[in-house]
Amino acid sequence: MAAISPLRRRMIEDMTVRNLSPATQRSYLNAVSKFSRHFGRSPDRLGLDEVHAFQVHLVATGISWPSLNQIVCALRFFYGVTLGQATIPERIAYAREPQKLPVVLSADEVVRFLEAIPSLKSRTALTTVYAAGLRVSEVVMLKIADIDSGRMVIRVEHGKGGKDRYVPLAERTLDLLRAYQSANRSGAWLFPSPAKEGPISPTSLQKTFKAALKESGISKNASIHTLRHSYATHLLERGVDIRLIQKVLGHGCLTSTFRYTHLTRKTITNFQSIINDLMADL
Numbered sequence: 001m002a003a004i005s006p007l008r009r010r011m012i013e014d015m016t017v018r019n020l021s022p023a024t025q026r027s028y029l030n031a032v033s034k035f036s037r038h039f040g041r042s043p044d045r046l047g048l049d050e051v052h053a054f055q056v057h058l059v060a061t062g063i064s065w066p067s068l069n070q071i072v073c074a075l076r077f078f079y080g081v082t083l084g085q086a087t088i089p090e091r092i093a094y095a096r097e098p099q100k101l102p103v104v105l106s107a108d109e110v111v112r113f114l115e116a117i118p119s120l121k122s123r124t125a126l127t128t129v130y131a132a133g134l135r136v137s138e139v140v141m142l143k144i145a146d147i148d149s150g151r152m153v154i155r156v157e158h159g160k161g162g163k164d165r166y167v168p169l170a171e172r173t174l175d176l177l178r179a180y181q182s183a184n185r186s187g188a189w190l191f192p193s194p195a196k197e198g199p200i201s202p203t204s205l206q207k208t209f210k211a212a213l214k215e216s217g218i219s220k221n222a223s224i225h226t227l228r229h230s231y232a233t234h235l236l237e238r239g240v241d242i243r244l245i246q247k248v249l250g251h252g253c254l255t256s257t258f259r260y261t262h263l264t265r266k267t268i269t270n271f272q273s274i275i276n277d278l279m280a281d282l
Contacts, residue, residue, distance in 0.1 A: 007044055011082045018081075031074035044083060051075055051092055065095040101259060102229040103222050110230060116215040122208040124180040125191045125200065128154075129224060131173040133231040133249050135160065136206070136224045140199045142190040144181070149174055159250045167248050232260045 008029065015025045035054055036043045058068055076089035105113065110130055117123040129139050138156050146155040152174070153166040177190075186192045191200045209224045220226070228249070235245050246257040 007042065007082065011078060014081045015077070027070060028074035028077055031071040032078050034071070035075065043078060048088065048091055051079075055093075055095075059095075065097055068095045103220050103226050104233045105218070105220065105222060105226060105230045107234060109216075109218050109220075110227070112216045113212055113218060116212040117208060119208065120180060121184060121191055121200070122205060124176060125205060126209065126212075126224070126227065127176060128173065130227040130231050131170055131176075132167045133228050133235075133245075134167070135228060136202045140191060140202055140205065142199075143188050144190050145188070146190070147174070147177060156250070161250075161252065163250060165247070165250050229260070232257065236260055 011029065011032065012025065015028060020028070032043050035046070035051075038054055038057065039046055039050055055068070055072075058071065072092055072094050076092050079085045079092070080089035114123055114127055114130075117126060125139055128134065128142070129136065132139075132154050134154075134156065138159055141157065142154070146157070147169065148155060148166075149169070151166075152169045152171075154169050156165050156167060159165055186196055189196075189199045192198070193200050193204075206224060209222075213222055232245055232249060236242065242257055242261070243254065245260075246254050249257060251257050
């Protein structure tokens with residue numbers, strides 16, 4: 001440690017000048033010290049090869065990607081600011097958050113789940129989540145005026161990113177909403193809170209979802225968002241164009257929608273068929 005004391009002082013001065021918080025300073029110093037200890041040398045004598053080897057080592061230990069990126073930030077600061085090597089930081093890559101495939105319910109599981117919800121309001125709200133591919137934050141904010149039976153669309157105001165969009169309204173969904181409305185006369189909100197002073201809360205629907213999931217006997221690690229994932233996957237399985245699904249879901253990038261192609265039964269069946277053909281002569 002004595003060998004890096006001058007560097008440590010210089011790094012502290014650099015971080016202080018840039019008004020980094022005490023917690024961030026401690027984190028950066030600990031990261032650089034850990035890097036130095038790993039190779040048993042002063043960090044100013046270590047280069048990009050060692051940085052990359054250190055990153056591989058950290059990944060092998062099972063470090064989380066946020067923790068890994070915190071160390072990357074520290075090393076970028078150390079090389080770019082304290083050592084003044086301006087070209088090095090951009091060559092120290094950040095870790096990307098792992099993309100996990102979403103959980104999807106089969107059509108039969110969706111039916112079982114919805115049948116397990118005793119409350120008409122909650123059942124209608126969660127059915128609408130599935131039938132229109134909505135986020136929970138979007139369904140709770142629906143107003144009666146957002147249901148356009150003339151054009152057979154639902155207007156979603158201020159979705160993710162503050163964007164408005166229209167989603168298709170199926171005839172059966174409209175029938176369900178009309179039946180619900182006839183039994184639940186209320187003000188402007190489609191799904192009002194119990195006090196009817198505002199919309200139902202997302203937390204309330206989340207609790208209902210978990211209870212119904214347990215009651216239905218479905219063991220998948222699902223959430224309300226799973227209904228949206230299931231909606232997209234089922235549409236793809238029925239041959240709906242992926243670009244249309246992108247628009248309906250409100251995805252800004254088609255890449256977000258493409259992940260559902262890995263989940264369709266058609267994709268899996270085609271893959272199984274190919275493997276069966278390859279194994280035919282074994």
